[in-house]
Amino acid sequence: MNWLTHFLWIFSLSVLFLANRLHFIHHRVDLTSDKRYSLSTTTIELIEDVSQLITIDILLSGHLPPSFLRLRSELDQFLELITEKTDSIVINMVDSKWLENNQNANLISENLGIQPHYVFRQIRNTTNQTTVFPWLIIHNETASFPISLLSSKQSLTQPELVLESIELLEKTLLEGIYQAAIKNKKNIAVLKSNKTSDDLYLTDWLLSLKKYYDLASFDFKAAGISTQKTYENLNRFEVLIISNPREEFTLEEKFIIDQFTCHGGRIIWLINPLDVNLKNLYQTENGYLPQINDLAMDDLFFKYQFRFQNQLVADLYASPIVLATGKNESSQYAPFLYPYFPIIQPNQNHPISNRINSVWTRLTSPIDTLKGDLNKTVLLASSEYSKGSGYPIRLDLKTAGQTPEFESFNQQHFMVGILVEGLFESLFTHRIHPFDMDDFKNNGHSAWLVITDGNFGENQIEQSRPLPLGYDKWTNNTYENKSFLVNSVHHLTGHHEILSLGQKKMSLSQLDLVKIERNEMGIKLFMISIPLIVIGVLWVLIQILVKHPKKTIIN
């Protein structure tokens, strides 16, 4: 071999070696049809903005069942993409042996609420149980945030659950990073006066908001503070949450709300137009007649182009309630469909609700929107099989036991949740102001979310502890009221980037189980015959191609 050949070998080797080491050709192409392994632009912006050190502990490790191996590999893929973009995020694997120790498992379960997930696998006649921790812990410099990787949907089978979780992975992960990275949390006020919901009932919703926002309670009737001061206090907040008020607002309070809106403050109203009360419903034997829940706000609502109908919505798509039948010892609990508790599929074309399944409303009333410049989006509407029961109406639980008259449910789509956005004009422009306001504004851009169910954001309570919002302890069903309300707050505060984090739909296709069932034997026979066919063809080919030249040589 001459020197030139040696030189060529060594030259090409060193060129490749340099190319490999110096990273100057890190060009990367994502060939998947849905660009599954590329980050969206909002995500990249979010990650590059992270300025403090964030550590991500992966608890999903050790000997994993196959479906979780997939979840883990998808997780690694995302984390790799993220760490490529920034140096402030560090990944840390938690040793699976550390987790197998019961003491450690108890420790993280107590401090962070991290629960293991059990996977059961049927292998012939024995059931195999594996414990996995599908969790991440994200730390910033001051706090730790436990993040569950598994979707919380109850009704899914194991593989479906993991597929669903893979689909939600980017969203879960980035929401976690977002929580840890957020610096200046926006302020949100929760109204305490005017007989709004008790804290205990709002606990779950507010706790999930607390990850992203600073929350404070707000009182119109705080002693010793002038109305001007009250207004200034309120104006520090971006969003005001008014959940289930049952006492009318005074003229001053209305003026403050009006001006808060015109100065850009956004409001979430969860109101019952009729004075319905779940307690009364369950406790009175013969039912009761709900009065009108007069908040003295009708003129303001009218100005902002909507009004409530004094009716209750009954819907054939409703949740069951559990009632006792029989007497004393022979009593049984059984679920009955209760048409006044509609289950609603939110508007799938709005960023707030396009990934949200059913939400649960109770004793809700229809909203009318009026013509005007404000932009009104229907987020929640009853089904096409609904009817309005006009005021006065006797509310009792006996309705639950009766078979509904299907023909009478012929009114369609009552609006029960709307988003009003645009330029809000003050009600007090040409009126006497209740008090002198320093910076009165005639109009301003704002947004209101109005839902005619005072209980929409209230969680149930068991043994004086709050249950998750949207969970019904009587029927053991879970509805997505919480995600809906949290998304609404993100939308109102302008945190659109969180909403769009979950936009990507993955197209991991499933196999058609029916086709497999039908053709299983055929597929298996075909697969086992491939090697034989290939070898046969190969043999014939070689006979033709190789034997002839040999003969010519011999001849």
Added chain:
Amino acid sequence: MHRTKIGYLIIGVYLIVNSLLFWIIENPYNILSTGIGDLRPFFELSPWLLALLIPAIGMKSFTDEIQNKTIEVLFSKPLSSSHLVLGKFFGLLLLICVSLIPLLIYFFTIQLLIVSNGSFELISHLSGLMGIFLIALVFSAITLCLSLLLKNSVLVLIIGLIICCFHYYGWFYLAELSSSTQWFNALKSFGIIDHYKGLSKGILNVSDIVYYLLNILLFLYLSTLFLERLKFQK
């Protein structure tokens, strides 16, 4: 011609093992029982099967020639060492093609079985197949190298299997033993698996391709050096 008979056998066994693993025997890698319409299990397991297949089909490349002294015939021809090595390499490449091309049938089978509103991602699967092909080329270069060093073809098979497995996964295992992240990343990047993960999912990275070319050329060059040494010993 006596060599091809064992060639049929090896390729046949490889294809049968593939069919059994991914379609017939009930195991976590069975594609029918995962219920998901892609070939992820196939891409996960294939490098291990190749670590067995390639040393098996390449074990006799030079050992037989040396044992039967036919290597002298080759030396006497006007061919340089590089040409001899490349010739053997392309011979192996042909056999690899013959064993991998039938696996394209898996793609079509999945395409037929997928739910009617789903779609099969052909392009990202082709990138996975390319990854497997590149790994096979690296393994053949390693096998050629070994068949020049070792006298016994069974030894080539066994040591080839060990080295291929190590080169595929061992670096990653070593990396996991290390404590600092720099060592972890450096050791990991020596291994094939680090450059195969992306390809198997449909992410085409130029630096990964460079890695494979570098490996192939490196082992082929070593082979020419070994052959050169053999020539001058005689």
